[in-house]
Amino acid sequence: MLGSRIAIVGVGQVGAAAAYAIILGSIATELLLVDDNVSLRDGQVCDLSDVAYSCNSRTRVRAASHHEAGQCDIIVITAGSRHTIGQTNLEYAYRNISIVKTIVDAMTPFKSDAVLLVVSNPVDLLTSLALQLSKLPPSQVLGSGTYLDSMRIRGMLADKIGVAAKSIDLFVLGVQGESQVTAWSAATIGGVPINESLSKEDVINRSDLSNECKHRSQSIVRAKGATPFGIGSVVSSICCAIIQDKGTVHPISHFQPTLGCCFSLPVVLGKKGVTRKVQMPLSFEEDAQITDSATALKAMIDQVNNSN
Numbered sequence: 001m002l003g004s005r006i007a008i009v010g011v012g013q014v015g016a017a018a019a020y021a022i023i024l025g026s027i028a029t030e031l032l033l034v035d036d037n038v039s040l041r042d043g044q045v046c047d048l049s050d051v052a053y054s055c056n057s058r059t060r061v062r063a064a065s066h067h068e069a070g071q072c073d074i075i076v077i078t079a080g081s082r083h084t085i086g087q088t089n090l091e092y093a094y095r096n097i098s099i100v101k102t103i104v105d106a107m108t109p110f111k112s113d114a115v116l117l118v119v120s121n122p123v124d125l126l127t128s129l130a131l132q133l134s135k136l137p138p139s140q141v142l143g144s145g146t147y148l149d150s151m152r153i154r155g156m157l158a159d160k161i162g163v164a165a166k167s168i169d170l171f172v173l174g175v176q177g178e179s180q181v182t183a184w185s186a187a188t189i190g191g192v193p194i195n196e197s198l199s200k201e202d203v204i205n206r207s208d209l210s211n212e213c214k215h216r217s218q219s220i221v222r223a224k225g226a227t228p229f230g231i232g233s234v235v236s237s238i239c240c241a242i243i244q245d246k247g248t249v250h251p252i253s254h255f256q257p258t259l260g261c262c263f264s265l266p267v268v269l270g271k272k273g274v275t276r277k278v279q280m281p282l283s284f285e286e287d288a289q290i291t292d293s294a295t296a297l298k299a300m301i302d303q304v305n306n307s308n
């Protein structure tokens with residue numbers, strides 16, 4: 001972590017929660033906060049600096065411009081607009097597309113080995129556009145994708161069968177949201193394929209669990225208005241894996257050349273972002289669902305590019 005710098009662009013609910021987790025973990029030496037709303041940004045700097053002082057964090061926090069953020073080791077994009085009542089998903093997507101375009105433009109040129117991590121929604125679409133616009137190599141442009149969903153479903157399964165989530169390998173993959181796919185066919189418990197490791201007493205309805213996981217964000221938003229903490233902690237884990245060159249495997253949105261867009265498949269994360277891809281044998285149905293949703297995403301990206 002020595003000398004490492006992370007920038008968070010957009011310090012609303014999600015950006016602030018990510019900053020909080022990064023400070024608690026002393027993940028970086030310096031944390032730069034950027035927001036168009038300058039008084040909110042400065043308030044967050046003071047509040048989060050207090051966190052750093054009170055927990056003896058080695059991470060120091062300060063306000064910065066978009067341009068400075070582009071020179072950091074990792075730049076996390078959590079800027080966005082709120083989904084307003086009556087706004088369609090398409091209108092919402094176009095609003096955030098315009099925000100991400102402005103941000104990437106203002107940060108260009110990036111430090112050549114910077115890693116860009118997109119969190120704003122729709123995450124796979126915005127990651128694909130950030131890759132096009134930033135001109136960074138594909139291995140350095142990532143999206144949080146289905147990382148949180150994978151952690152969620154592991155936790156939910158762990159609760160049902162009484163095994164620690166850490167001993168479960170189960171990935172949610174593909175385009176994050178309605179068409180994401182739970183890769184049950186490749187799931188293991190303690191390294192043993194799930195079909196062999198579970199006994200008859202372990203009754204799990206896979207489809208119910210996948211659906212509950214898919215809609216969990218909506219339930220949280222209905223209950224408390226936003227979902228900042230889970231994703232904040234995911235951002236901190238991803239930054240930690242990169243800065244500490246951990247070589248750990250995570251489901252991360254990244255560029256898939258065969259389908260021409262970014263979505264989540266397992267990768268090894270290290271200092272240079274994606275250091276290698278991990279082949280995961282999926283069932284025919286899982287593979288087909290992922291391909292279908294990626295094809296629809298690519299069509300949407302082409303539509304956005306043609307509308308410019």
Ligand SMILES: NC(=O)c1ccc[n+]([C@@H]2O[C@H](COP(=O)([O-])OP(=O)(O)OC[C@H]3O[C@@H](n4cnc5c(N)ncnc54)[C@H](O)[C@@H]3O)[C@@H](O)[C@H]2O)c1
Nearest residue numbers: 010011012013014015035036037078079080119120121231
């Ligand atoms: N990927 C995930 O799993 C996940 C989970 C939760 C939320 N999100 C997404 O994260 C994004 C942020 O959510 P939130 O609840 O923090 O919203 P928020 O409204 O609380 O914060 C957004 C912030 O972005 C700032 N902003 C807007 N334009 C900017 C610009 N050009 N430069 C810098 N800052 C700018 C705003 O001033 C605001 O402070 C949304 O797109 C949301 O959908 C993603």
